[in-house]
Structures are given as C-alpha cells and as structure tokens.
Amino acid sequence: MSKTLNPEYIFETSWEVCNMVGGIYTVLSTRAATLQQSHPDKLIFIGPDVWLDKPNPLFEEIPDLYKDWKEFTDAEYGLKIRIGRWDIPGKPIAVLVNFLPLMAQKNEIYGRVWELVGVNSIAAYGDYDESSMFGYSTGMIIESYYRFFKLTSDNQVVAHFNEWMTTFGAFYIQNGVPEIATLFTTHATSIGRSIAGNHKPLYDYLAEYNGDQMSYELNMVSKHSTEKVAAHTVDCFTTVSEITGIECEQLLDKKPDVITPNGFEDDFVPQGKNFAQKRKEARETLRKVTETLLGYELSSDALLISTAGRYEYKNKGIDTFLESLKILSEKELTKEIVAFIMVPGHIKGSRLDLISSLQHPEIKLDSTNRFTTHELYDYYNDNVMSAIHWFHFNNQASQRVKIVFVPSYLNGADGVFNKSYYDLLIGMDLTVFPSYYEPWGYTPLESVAFAVPTITTDLSGFGQWVSHNPQPIKNGVGVIHRSDYNGYLVATQIAEMIFDFAAYDETEIKKVRKRASVIAEKALWKHFIHFYDNAYHIALTNRNKRLSIG
Structure with missing residues (x-):
C-alpha cells in the first residue's frame, strides 16, 4: 500500500480571502482553523488587496512579518503585497496583493497563457481581466516565496486555486515552479451557472449540452476556457458535491479527482x-x-x-x-x-x-x-x-x-x-x-x-x-x-x-x-477535512509522477 503524502506547505488563493463576498469565504474561513492546527504558519492564504489604502476589517497587517520576503517580492517581481493575519479563528497568515499594475501587461500575459496551455482570452469582458491578473499575481507570489526561502522538490508544497478567477495562478506555477503540486476547485462551473441563470433547463438536458458550444451561445468563452483548461491540467481537480461533479464531467469533459464537500466550524454559534x-x-x-x-x-x-x-x-x-x-x-x-x-x-x-x-x-x-x-x-x-x-x-x-x-x-x-x-x-x-x-x-x-x-x-x-x-x-x-x-x-x-x-x-x-x-x-470540518487530505495526496502523487520522484 502506497504511503499517504502530506503537504509541508499549503498555499491557498481565492478572490474571497479577507474579502467577504459569498459562500467561498465561508468555506475558506471556517476550514482555516483546522488546517492551521495541522500546518501552523505553513498555511498561507493569498487574496486581492481590494481595500488598498483603506483599513480592511478582516485583515490585520503585521509590518515585520516576513519583511525581507516582502521586499524581495517587490524588488524581483514588482508586486506590492501586504502581509498579516486573517481575522478569523486560527488567525492564519494572509497575503494581500495589489494586482492592478499587471493590467498594463494583460495582453502579453494572455498571449503567454495561450501559448502555454491554450486558454482563449480574446473574448474576455467584464471581470475577466481583473480576475485573471489577480490569479497570475498569486502564482508570482507563490514562486517568490518558494525562491526566497530556497525550497526544493524535497519540500512537499501544494498550491490550491479556488474558482476560475484564480486559474492563471495555476498556469503560472505549472510553468514557473513545476515542483509545486497544483489543485483547482470549482465551486460552481461558470457555464452551468450561466445555463441555469439564463432559464435554460440544466438537468433534464445535461447529457445533451456541450460546454464549449454553450460557452459561445452564452458569451462565456473565456471564463469557460480558463476553467476547463485548469480542470484538465492541474495535479488534482476537485468540486464540492456529487451533483456538481456530474456537471463538471459533462460541461468540462473532466471528472473530478475527488469530491471535497463543504464543512464548517461551530465556534460562531453561541452556547x-x-x-x-x-x-x-x-x-x-x-x-x-x-x-x-x-x-x-x-x-x-x-x-x-x-x-x-x-x-x-x-x-x-x-x-x-x-x-x-x-x-x-x-x-x-x-x-x-x-x-x-x-x-x-x-x-x-x-x-x-x-x-x-x-x-x-x-x-x-x-x-x-x-x-x-x-x-x-x-x-x-x-x-x-x-x-x-x-x-x-x-x-x-x-x-x-x-x-x-x-x-x-x-x-x-x-x-x-x-x-x-x-x-x-x-x-x-x-x-x-x-x-x-x-x-x-x-x-x-x-x-x-x-x-x-x-x-x-x-x-x-x-x-x-x-x-x-x-x-x-x-x-x-x-x-x-x-x-x-x-x-x-x-x-x-x-x-x-x-x-x-x-x-x-x-x-x-x-x-x-x-x-x-x-x-x-x-x-463539522473534523468530519470533512479528510477529503482535502486525499486531494493533497493525489496532487503530490501526480507531481511526483511528473517529476519522476519516488
């Protein structure tokens, strides 16, 4: 029986890190305490610095925390980051990045990602640009940490990307730091949500839908493209429920490697x-x-x-x-x-x-x-x-x-x-x-x-x-x-x-x-966290196969 592989470092990124928007905030913020307990301060969340110069009520900046790495990231990668702790149970380390300077390079980045993995960004509109540049910046930050602290393939490092908004980070890591195992979780496929939101029957006709064709019909080409490519190229692809797993298999042509259901912590419930x-x-x-x-x-x-x-x-x-x-x-x-x-x-x-x-x-x-x-x-x-x-x-x-x-x-x-x-x-x-x-x-x-x-x-x-x-x-x-x-x-x-x-x-x-x-x-997360342990194991196992380790 093969040995279970456990990560030494976990990087996790989402648009909702220190940024309360929807359900993904709940997923990450309630799971953090469990992961922080097993990986104290080797769990690092990366989110967008949407507050910029204003104080973020969910984030406590600590100027001296990783000060040298922060300066290295600015000097070598041209990224302004703030480092501190996410004000949630477990108080995990959080890095907030101002990704807006990358907007000036977006066409060059889109071209690079097209050449690397074939993501079609030509039809991009709306929030695609900001999301993609944020995602790309998270990949740069993870690489910066990896290089600054001189980690190697002997270190079991995983980078977990949530939703299509962060997929450009996964593409960056796959090319720049292949020693890092990548995971991608879709909490809802962009094309499935769009089909349902446009009053088209999603379930009775699911087997008849082609995700690529529907993305053209519903003007979702770029979002669908980046999500589908990520699902196929990462070391471990997950989703949150069986029903969405079926959706992924049909619309993304990829069955999830593991289902990671959402748990929660009850520490916010009065007793x-x-x-x-x-x-x-x-x-x-x-x-x-x-x-x-x-x-x-x-x-x-x-x-x-x-x-x-x-x-x-x-x-x-x-x-x-x-x-x-x-x-x-x-x-x-x-x-x-x-x-x-x-x-x-x-x-x-x-x-x-x-x-x-x-x-x-x-x-x-x-x-x-x-x-x-x-x-x-x-x-x-x-x-x-x-x-x-x-x-x-x-x-x-x-x-x-x-x-x-x-x-x-x-x-x-x-x-x-x-x-x-x-x-x-x-x-x-x-x-x-x-x-x-x-x-x-x-x-x-x-x-x-x-x-x-x-x-x-x-x-x-x-x-x-x-x-x-x-x-x-x-x-x-x-x-x-x-x-x-x-x-x-x-x-x-x-x-x-x-x-x-x-x-x-x-x-x-x-x-x-x-x-x-x-x-x-x-x-409770104590009952569900083993699904994530399995996902990390799958990601690290596939990384080892890529690198011919073990």
Missing part, C-alpha cells in the same frame, strides 16, 4: 444560556422592526421564517419561495407567518422614515411601502417587489402571511437591524432555501447549525448530502425533489411543510430543532 439570550434578542429585534414597518403588533406566537443568500432570483429559488407563500396564504393557518427575504439588492441605503419610527415609536410610519426595510433604487423592476404585487400581498393585518424584504447586507451596520445575519438567523423558527442551482448550499447548513430547521431541495449539494430521497421537515431538514419543470409542485410542497411546522406544539418543535443540530454536527 448554553448565551444561545437563549441571543435568540431572545434576535426575535425582539425582528418583531420590533416588523411591527414598526407594518404599523401594528404581531400575535405573540407569530412564526418567523426566512430565506437568504445572493440575489439570484431563480437559481436561489426566491421565485419558488414567494410562490409557496402565496399558496400558504390560501390555507387555514392557525398562526401568523412573517417571511423575511434577506437578499442584498440595489439600495440607496436604509429607510430614514423607518429608522425615525424605530427610534421614536410615537412617530408612526407614514408610507405606502410596508415591505422593504431599505430604500431600493428601482422598485418597479425589482423581482421580489414585482412578485409581491403579482401575488396581491399587502401586509394588512387581515393577511395571515406577511413579507418583509431586507435588501441589505446584514453586516451589523445596515442602519435598521444593526445586527449581523447570524445574529438574526438565530431568532428564526424556520428557513427555506429551495435552490434550483446550488452546488453546495451554506445557507441551510448555517441554519441547522443554529438549530433552526430548514427546507431545501435535492438540487443542492447539501440537500443531496442530507438525503438522496425527499424527507419531511420533522427530520430537521426537509428535502424536496426538484427538477427543471416542477417549480409549482415544489412551491406547493414548501407551503405544506411550513403549514405542518406551524401546527407543531412546543415539544415537537424542540425535537425538530434537536434533529437539525444533529445534522449540523455531522458537517
């Missing part, structure tokens, strides 16, 4: 009496804002439910959730339902009239807008607002189902709630994430981590991990079968699950919350 206090505070805040917005008091047993995530109206199932609320409103409900839609939209800022009423309860809100907590730039063309009006919701006291649209990032300083998303999530009774396109799905996982039962679909990686078969909400996680064409049936089943949950007594609710917590415990 004991603190949990009960945080939940009480969250519910008080949610009720206060809602009652101020609506202009009347909610019943004491009102059920608080929510959905959240990126504002991808179809892919995240926001459309299906809203339709389920309409179906639910036509049932004989015994409780009021308040549904919070927490997805960042295009806003001017918090509503000043709402803030005024919150601060001075005697000043009643004088507005026809009883739905949004923040001011949208364009109410008329907003998908959520359009659906609210289409389904004739009015948030009157006589309607049993109320909708509160929170179109702001919940970072603790939104002006209305002034609590983080987690500090509000803990107060929910139930969450719903009926995703159509969701390679993993952190939002339902975060929900059960806070003992909040959740409803999701078997088109999400998390939903499939919980159960390959549909299951009821009483299990802690309700899983609904979803396909390309059964949206109304999914909405109906969501409404039925919420209706059933609303009828549970306190004893049954406690049991369901406990079952949700048990599922969350199974997804």
Whole structure:
C-alpha cells in the first residue's frame, strides 16, 4: 500500500480571502482553523488587496512579518503585497496583493497563457481581466516565496486555486515552479451557472449540452476556457458535491479527482444560556422592526421564517419561495407567518422614515411601502417587489402571511437591524432555501447549525448530502425533489411543510430543532477535512509522477 503524502506547505488563493463576498469565504474561513492546527504558519492564504489604502476589517497587517520576503517580492517581481493575519479563528497568515499594475501587461500575459496551455482570452469582458491578473499575481507570489526561502522538490508544497478567477495562478506555477503540486476547485462551473441563470433547463438536458458550444451561445468563452483548461491540467481537480461533479464531467469533459464537500466550524454559534439570550434578542429585534414597518403588533406566537443568500432570483429559488407563500396564504393557518427575504439588492441605503419610527415609536410610519426595510433604487423592476404585487400581498393585518424584504447586507451596520445575519438567523423558527442551482448550499447548513430547521431541495449539494430521497421537515431538514419543470409542485410542497411546522406544539418543535443540530454536527470540518487530505495526496502523487520522484 502506497504511503499517504502530506503537504509541508499549503498555499491557498481565492478572490474571497479577507474579502467577504459569498459562500467561498465561508468555506475558506471556517476550514482555516483546522488546517492551521495541522500546518501552523505553513498555511498561507493569498487574496486581492481590494481595500488598498483603506483599513480592511478582516485583515490585520503585521509590518515585520516576513519583511525581507516582502521586499524581495517587490524588488524581483514588482508586486506590492501586504502581509498579516486573517481575522478569523486560527488567525492564519494572509497575503494581500495589489494586482492592478499587471493590467498594463494583460495582453502579453494572455498571449503567454495561450501559448502555454491554450486558454482563449480574446473574448474576455467584464471581470475577466481583473480576475485573471489577480490569479497570475498569486502564482508570482507563490514562486517568490518558494525562491526566497530556497525550497526544493524535497519540500512537499501544494498550491490550491479556488474558482476560475484564480486559474492563471495555476498556469503560472505549472510553468514557473513545476515542483509545486497544483489543485483547482470549482465551486460552481461558470457555464452551468450561466445555463441555469439564463432559464435554460440544466438537468433534464445535461447529457445533451456541450460546454464549449454553450460557452459561445452564452458569451462565456473565456471564463469557460480558463476553467476547463485548469480542470484538465492541474495535479488534482476537485468540486464540492456529487451533483456538481456530474456537471463538471459533462460541461468540462473532466471528472473530478475527488469530491471535497463543504464543512464548517461551530465556534460562531453561541452556547448554553448565551444561545437563549441571543435568540431572545434576535426575535425582539425582528418583531420590533416588523411591527414598526407594518404599523401594528404581531400575535405573540407569530412564526418567523426566512430565506437568504445572493440575489439570484431563480437559481436561489426566491421565485419558488414567494410562490409557496402565496399558496400558504390560501390555507387555514392557525398562526401568523412573517417571511423575511434577506437578499442584498440595489439600495440607496436604509429607510430614514423607518429608522425615525424605530427610534421614536410615537412617530408612526407614514408610507405606502410596508415591505422593504431599505430604500431600493428601482422598485418597479425589482423581482421580489414585482412578485409581491403579482401575488396581491399587502401586509394588512387581515393577511395571515406577511413579507418583509431586507435588501441589505446584514453586516451589523445596515442602519435598521444593526445586527449581523447570524445574529438574526438565530431568532428564526424556520428557513427555506429551495435552490434550483446550488452546488453546495451554506445557507441551510448555517441554519441547522443554529438549530433552526430548514427546507431545501435535492438540487443542492447539501440537500443531496442530507438525503438522496425527499424527507419531511420533522427530520430537521426537509428535502424536496426538484427538477427543471416542477417549480409549482415544489412551491406547493414548501407551503405544506411550513403549514405542518406551524401546527407543531412546543415539544415537537424542540425535537425538530434537536434533529437539525444533529445534522449540523455531522458537517463539522473534523468530519470533512479528510477529503482535502486525499486531494493533497493525489496532487503530490501526480507531481511526483511528473517529476519522476519516488
């Protein structure tokens, strides 16, 4: 039996290092503590210095840390980097790079990468340029470290690149420092997300799609090209779920070498009496804002439910959730339902009239807008607002189902709630994430981590991990079968699950919350990190084959 190869140094790069954008931030930031424990200060994250001269709240710069290497990188590679620690559990070393000077050389770099691996950058547009130059700079930084500290092929070094935005770093390493083993993880294929986002049936016709052909049809040629080439050329290619693995095999013509499911750490979940206090505070805040917005008091047993995530109206199932609320409103409900839609939209800022009423309860809100907590730039063309009006919701006291649209990032300083998303999530009774396109799905996982039962679909990686078969909400996680064409049936089943949950007594609710917590415990990184150990082993084994080592 061959010996398991373990890395001595791990470099990992992503656009979301010290840059909270989406789910990849959660993947990396929660996994860091586990890796830092096994590779203390030989785990180095590399991210974009998007804050430049402004202080980054997620990054603590340490001027004396690797000062000589920093000067070497500037002198030999012409890159300005900041070195410090990522302000997350484990406090791993983080390097932030100002990649913008490379923009002047982008055509030369594109030509070089075309000659090396055949990536087609001619059709590039939008964020492709910045992403590619950032990726290329990460390769330069890793090489700089390797040369400065005089590492050799005797050192087991891996460089891990996340998403297509970093692939140019992998190409740089493959050419400049082939002694380093490369890994590439796609958290969602760019072409698969585009097919789904353009309202084309992804799943029923997946076997008929050609990724290259679809990239031309959907104007995704360059992003698809760099992602596909990376998948085929790195030493180990991974993705986060079985469902996305099938997508990769069809659209990228490459089966992942290993599936690396996303775990999390529960150190951000309050414990004991603190949990009960945080939940009480969250519910008080949610009720206060809602009652101020609506202009009347909610019943004491009102059920608080929510959905959240990126504002991808179809892919995240926001459309299906809203339709389920309409179906639910036509049932004989015994409780009021308040549904919070927490997805960042295009806003001017918090509503000043709402803030005024919150601060001075005697000043009643004088507005026809009883739905949004923040001011949208364009109410008329907003998908959520359009659906609210289409389904004739009015948030009157006589309607049993109320909708509160929170179109702001919940970072603790939104002006209305002034609590983080987690500090509000803990107060929910139930969450719903009926995703159509969701390679993993952190939002339902975060929900059960806070003992909040959740409803999701078997088109999400998390939903499939919980159960390959549909299951009821009483299990802690309700899983609904979803396909390309059964949206109304999914909405109906969501409404039925919420209706059933609303009828549970306190004893049954406690049991369901406990079952949700048990599922969350199974997804801790200590149970999932071995998938990454396997990926590192595969990468190092293939590196050794390339170099004819061993």
